[in-house]
Amino acid sequence: MFKQILFATTGSPTCDGAANVAFDMAQKYNATLKVLHVYGFPSRGYSPFVVDVRTGDTESEHSDYVEWVREELQNTYSKQLQNKNPIVVEARVGVPHTEILRAARKDGADLIVMGAHTREDDVGATRFRGVVGSTMQKVARKARCPVLIVARPCMTCFWYFSNVIFATDFSKAADSAFMFAYKTAKEIGCKLHIFHAVDISALQVGREEHQTTIEEKVAQAKERIAKNYVARMEDFDNYDVAVWEGIPYVEILKFARERSGDIIVMAHHTREVDPEQAELGSTVEQVVLRAACPVASVNHPDKVAEDA
Amino acid sequence: MLDEPRNTQEQIYDSGIAKGAERLTPEKIQRVIQEMLAGEAGARLKTYVETCVHCGLCSEACHFYLSNDKDPRFSPAGKVKQTIAEMVRRKGVVSVDFMKKASEIASTECNLCKRCAMYCPFGIDVAFLMLFVRRICHKLGITPQYIQDTAHSHSATYNQMWVKDDEWIDSLQWQEDEAREEMPNLRIPLEKEGADFMYSVIGPEPKFRAQLIYQAAVIFNTAGLNWTMPATPGWDNSDMCMYTGDNDMMARIKKAHFETAMRLRVKKIVMGECGHAFRSIYDMGNRALGWRMPPVPTVHAIEFFYELLSTGKITVLRKYDKPVTIHDPCNVIRGRGLHEMLRYVAHAICEEVIEMHPNREHNFCCSAGGGVINCGPPWKMKRVNGNKVKAQQLFEAKSKGAVTCIAPCHNCHGGLEDIIHVNEIGMDLKFLGDIIYQVMEKPEQA
Known part of the structure; x- marks a missing residue:
């Protein structure tokens, strides 16, 4: 299912949940795992010196220093590195999301695994947007492969998942998310829940909608699910369909909790304003922050198309 | 007076200057300076140094001078006097410590922005003089470490x-x-x-x-x-x-x-x-x-965007709706006179443009683009504190409503970002390209 997995890590305990998932999955599917740590930010004026993200000190991009960072990483993950599948540990300098995307492209990664928060000392405030690494957002939107975001320790192994939740906004990107959700459910042999939330958040600003209008929208959504997704599943009947109404991210979270979702698969809701600029963040971000299970963001067909 | 401490940051350690100076001897300094004065300097340097009448008109032009409580040692003429004028006067017989200080002055207290040259009644190009000092320092191997390392990459x-x-x-x-x-x-x-x-x-x-x-x-x-x-x-x-x-x-x-x-x-x-x-x-x-x-x-991109917009090769779908202010980068404004084109472009892509004052060729420098930001972290606070006038300018633009500052230059971005951050001004920085990309009409997606 996966041949090349990229685990992007801060190397801090914040990423331990993501680390476990990444190493386990790579081992299970005998995939090559690249552990990538962007250790330094470039300085103003772009000199060859960088600020180490963990120590805050100014360091050079010297090969000795890179080697030292690599060793540190190897110590951090020493237990997992005994796994039998091929593992490559890499440390580099740059703007994290740029380097993660660059590495994913170079290796042709089938999956990127990452944590959601960038700094361990921010844990107390994780629910505020300011501390969510925008790295995750940028990577999730642009990556050509699914991005699995693990914000909390994941208790169940991927291959023992029993409920895959696919949340759609019917965008083009959501087609790719569906393919990944469908393939995953089929591969693992578990149930696929196809879900859509009719957005009625306009109610909050006083734009009332008649109940029959809402019900019509719900019915339309069900039709679209049947046409867009159900029709594409061959001899796979372990699924259900649900359409609720409300604020999309809240409904997605409630639905996932009710169905004991092990993973939520979704695309970035494309009709929204640029998530970097949205004040409360995108639906994906809200779901990632609040969900108890990992969230996979899939926006491109490259690695999940039927023939991929 | 020249021996008094200039400010508390005088003790900044730069390994490029310090280690290089350990290898220097007065003889080597004298030989290099004399060679340079006899060779490359030519009549231009002699004329500049001998013409200056210390009228002080350049002082008010310099952001380092204005931001350091008008300390005359930060005025352009003062910087010349502490460096190249002294080397000429003493025919290169200067100490290692003198050269260390000269390197610091030329590389971290002047952005070569040439604002002062506009106010000099004789048109003395202080940027040329400071660059000449940097050149002597280069020959002596006492260039600040960070920028030297970048030069190595080149x-x-x-x-x-x-x-x-x-x-x-x-x-x-x-x-x-x-x-x-x-x-x-x-x-x-x-x-x-x-x-x-x-x-x-x-x-x-x-x-x-x-x-x-x-x-x-x-x-x-x-x-x-x-x-x-x-x-x-x-x-x-x-x-x-x-x-x-x-x-x-x-x-x-x-x-x-x-x-x-x-x-x-x-x-x-x-x-x-x-x-x-x-x-x-x-x-x-x-x-x-x-x-x-x-x-x-x-x-330059400014000129090119001007061409694209004025000939209708790109059209604006909806103008950028936040009020912007414009920072004029010295190298393309004083250096090439692109200020009116920059305004044409800014007005073509933005709803509202709020000017900083002074502006156009009189604009204050970002305090980064003359290689000062490239001297790296050791000099950061000296650089930022040496440009309080820019902070003041930005703050005034902000108080008139500007939310975004357009700066069509990489180094200006770096310099302004630090100024905005340290002084807590809270302003967005954008390139023209950022805004054009955002507001232009793009072909319908297939």
Whole structure:
């Protein structure tokens, strides 16, 4: 299912949940795992010196220093590195999301695994947007492969998942998310829940909608699910369909909790304003922050198309 | 008076200056200075040094002077007096400590912004004098460490960031891939001979800010232009050797750049939004090579965007709706007079433009672009505190409603970002390209 997995890590305990998932999955599917740590930010004026993200000190991009960072990483993950599948540990300098995307492209990664928060000392405030690494957002939107975001320790192994939740906004990107959700459910042999939330958040600003209008929208959504997704599943009947109404991210979270979702698969809701600029963040971000299970963001067909 | 401490930050340690000075002897200093005075300095230096009447008109022009409580030692004439004038007067018989201080003054207390030259009744070019001091320091091996290291990258790779040849090509192809998501037929043409223009950028773009190349590609493709980028060294237009006084390397880098454009037989070079690189191609590098004007016609992004917007090659769908202010980068405004074009572009893409004062060719420098920011973290606070006037200017623009500051120059971004951050001004910084990409009319997605 996966041949090349990229685990992007801060190397801090914040990423331990993501680390476990990444190493386990790579081992299970005998995939090559690249552990990538962007250790330094470039300085103003772009000199060859960088600020180490963990120590805050100014360091050079010297090969000795890179080697030292690599060793540190190897110590951090020493237990997992005994796994039998091929593992490559890499440390580099740059703007994290740029380097993660660059590495994913170079290796042709089938999956990127990452944590959601960038700094361990921010844990107390994780629910505020300011501390969510925008790295995750940028990577999730642009990556050509699914991005699995693990914000909390994941208790169940991927291959023992029993409920895959696919949340759609019917965008083009959501087609790719569906393919990944469908393939995953089929591969693992578990149930696929196809879900859509009719957005009625306009109610909050006083734009009332008649109940029959809402019900019509719900019915339309069900039709679209049947046409867009159900029709594409061959001899796979372990699924259900649900359409609720409300604020999309809240409904997605409630639905996932009710169905004991092990993973939520979704695309970035494309009709929204640029998530970097949205004040409360995108639906994906809200779901990632609040969900108890990992969230996979899939926006491109490259690695999940039927023939991929 | 010259021996009193200048300020509390005088003790800043820079390994490039300190270690280099350990190797110096008074004899070597004397020999190098005398050689330079007899050779490269020529009549120009003699005239400048002998003409200055210490009238002080340059002082009020300098942001370092204004921001350091009008301490005369920070005035342009004062900086000349503490460095090159003294070397001339004493015929090079100066101490190692004198040279350490001279290196610090020339590299970290002057941005070569040439604002003072506009106010000098004799037109004395203090930037030339400070660069001459940097050149002597280069010959003596006492250049600040950070900028020297960047200059090393230029010497070894012909780009600023140690970008490897394949890394460069791969970054362009990667951005092409990404942009094709948005424009399926988009190309970033490599090595296309006979294209209308070669687009050149600075090293940090492929290395750290690949998004800028993406945006440029979308703009050029939307406008339907016939362009290319080189796949060989010579692609980088930046030049830190110009600022360390390593004129030989400066000339070599520019030669590679021009020859790349000539090999591709392009009609002109279009540069990204970088100021110092423009100075290097349009003013200093070409002249070091013996070309009064660049051998290949060269335009800065401001000029190019002006052309695209005024001829309707790109059209604006909906103007940028936040009020903006404009920072005029010295190297393209005082250096090339692009201020009215910059305003044309800004007004064409933004709803509301709130001017900073003073502006256009009288604008205060960002305190970064003359190589000062490239002297790195040790000098950061001295640089930022040495530009309180800019902070004041930004704050005034903000109080009139400006939310975003347009700065069409990489170094200005770096310098202004620090000023905004340290002084807690809270303003967005954007390139023209950022806004054009956002507001322009793009072809319907297939």
